[in-house]
Amino acid sequence: xRWENLTADSEHGRADAALFGADAVTTRxxxxxxxxxxxxxxxxxxxxxxxxxxxxxxxxxxxVNPYRGCSHACxxxxxxxxxxxxxxxxxLGFDSQIVVKTNAPELLRRxxxxxxxxxxxxxxxxxxxCYQRAEGRYRLMPGIISALRDHANPFSILxxxxxxxxDLDLIRQAADVTDVGISVSVGFTxxxxxxxxxxxxxxxxxxxxxxxxFGEHGIGCGVLMAPVIPFLSDRPDQLRATVRAxxxxxxxxxxxxxxxxxxxxxxxxxxxxxxxxxxxxxxYRRLYAEGSYAPKWYQxxxxxxxxxxAEEYGIGxxxxxxxxxxxxxxxxxxxxxxxxxxxxxx
Numbered sequence: 001x002r003w004e005n006l007t008a009d010s011e012h013g014r015a016d017a018a019l020f021g022a023d024a025v026t027t028r029x030x031x032x033x034x035x036x037x038x039x040x041x042x043x044x045x046x047x048x049x050x051x052x053x054x055x056x057x058x059x060x061x062x063x064v065n066p067y068r069g070c071s072h073a074c075x076x077x078x079x080x081x082x083x084x085x086x087x088x089x090x091x092l093g094f095d096s097q098i099v100v101k102t103n104a105p106e107l108l109r110r111x112x113x114x115x116x117x118x119x120x121x122x123x124x125x126x127x128x129x130c131y132q133r134a135e136g137r138y139r140l141m142p143g144i145i146s147a148l149r150d151h152a153n154p155f156s157i158l159x160x161x162x163x164x165x166x167d168l169d170l171i172r173q174a175a176d177v178t179d180v181g182i183s184v185s186v187g188f189t190x191x192x193x194x195x196x197x198x199x200x201x202x203x204x205x206x207x208x209x210x211x212x213x214f215g216e217h218g219i220g221c222g223v224l225m226a227p228v229i230p231f232l233s234d235r236p237d238q239l240r241a242t243v244r245a246x247x248x249x250x251x252x253x254x255x256x257x258x259x260x261x262x263x264x265x266x267x268x269x270x271x272x273x274x275x276x277x278x279x280x281x282x283x284y285r286r287l288y289a290e291g292s293y294a295p296k297w298y299q300x301x302x303x304x305x306x307x308x309x310a311e312e313y314g315i316g317x318x319x320x321x322x323x324x325x326x327x328x329x330x331x332x333x334x335x336x337x338x339x340x341x342x343x344x345x346x
Contacts, residue, residue, distance in 0.1 A: 081264030105143025
């Protein structure tokens with residue numbers, strides 16, 4: 001791995017040294033059911049607030065990501081490519097080789113207290129999920145949220161994990177003093193599809209329970225309906241079922257996002273497609289022939305259908321019960337193509 005031979009004058013030293021202290025890397029495995037097959041690389045990061053590259057289309061400029069790699073194992077995850085920058089495998093390695101920034105909470109508190117920091121919005125869960133299974137062991141998020149609360153620093157969280165409910169009280173405290181946005185990712189409600197395409201995540205209905213629980217505690221929660229997977233979750237009846245379930249959970253908003261297949265994710269997803277739905281491979285090659293994104297006409301069609309359904313089911317800004325300081329969720333960061341630039345995201 002990149003950090004194993006990290007020196008001040010090494011070829012990759014300057015880039016990686018900005019992220020990791022090479023003298024503080026520990027590799028651990030735990031032979032317990034919830035972590036079997038997963039290796040954790042515990043590192044001490046040198047920076048935790050990271051600037052989003054200027055080429056990004058995101059509305060926020062700063063992110064915090066306490067983990068790299070993700071045991072959710074979503075076959076489409078656009079962040080897979082980032083593992084290659086540490087010479088780690090972007091397939092099974094991304095799912096099972098998890099980098100843990102063990103000093104994230106104290107490092108964040110220090111950086112928030114710096115005179116150079118201007119108190120800008122910080123987005124979390126925009127690369128890999130900060131509430132993946134590793135968080136159950138390392139408990140980094142309570143310290144991170146506490147630091148943001150104590151500095152009244154605005155933030156948002158996007159997650160597929162139900163573990164966020166553990167930190168509900170902390171999030172409520174933060175929402176009393178700053179702008180907070182909570183969003184849960186639920187792209188579809190098809191149980192069979194979920195089991196194969198998102199095998200390490202909680203079931204869609206459990207994620208929607210997170211939305212419902214936050215709403216019951218006075219915190220508006222949006223849903224990122226992502227990804228909508230062409231030919232597998234995009235039929236009108238499937239879109240209706242998903243939006244109906246999102247509305248029933250009390251979501252304050254729903255934002256559709258069509259599957260995109262960037263390098264790293266594209267190869268892994270197409271391998272999965274060949275195994276599970278081989279008849280769709282030619283159709284995908286045609287649909288994504290121009291690059292990582294589905295054609296604009298297709299994206300517009302899905303967006304229009306979802307927005308119409310959201311209006312029908314009463315989801316939107318007119319919905320009541322959204323606390324004054326809670327903001328709508330942010331979409332995830334889509335990493336740029338180049339490796340060195342992407343390092344600044346993690």
